[in-house]
Amino acid sequence: MTREEKIKKVRNDRHKAIVILEDIHDPHNAGAVWRSCDAFGIGTVYLIFNKEEEFDPKKIGKASSSSANKWLDFKIYHSTKECLEEVKRDGYKIYATILSKEAKSIYETKFVEKAAIMLGNEHAGLSETAIKMADEMVYIPMRGMVQSLNLSVTAGVCLFEYGRQIN
DSSP: OOHHHHHHHHHHTOOSOEEEEESOSOHHHHHHHHHHHHHTTOOEEEEEOSSSOOOOTTTSOHHHHTTGGGGSEEEEESOHHHHHHHHHHTTOEEEEEOOOTTSEETTTOOOOSSEEEEEOBTTTBSOHHHHHHOSEEEEOOOOSSOOOOOHHHHHHHHHHHHHHHHO
C-alpha cells in the first residue's frame, strides 16, 4: 500500500465522533489527547478557550502527540455556548466527562455514532455551561484511592470505549 493509499484509507475509516477540549491549560496534555484521537480513529478536535491562553494546535505537541496534530482537523472557539450550540445543530450528542454521582459509568453509557466527547480543564474540569448543555454526563469508574485520571488517559479510555461500542 502506498503512503497516499494509506492516508486515504485512514481518512475513510474514521469515526464520526469529535472531541471537545474546554480550557485546557497545558498544550502538551492536549497533544497527548490528539495522539489518542488519531489512534482511535477520531479526526476532529474542537478547542474552547474561555479562560485559558489560546494556543495553535498545529504548532505544538510534536513530541507529546507524535505529530498526530498534522493528521487532525481543528476548530477553535472562544465561547463554550457557541461551540456546543453548533455541535448540537450539527446533530451530535454531547457526552461530558465529569466527577459526579449524577453521571453514568462509561460502561453503562450507550454511545451513538455521532458523539461529541467533551473533556475539561486539568484542574477545574468542565464549566457549568458545558455541563448544563451536555446531553449526558459520564465518568470512568475507579477502584483505587484516586478519583481522577490524567486528561489524556481519560480521553484514551473514553475513546476506546466509544470505538468498542461503535465498531
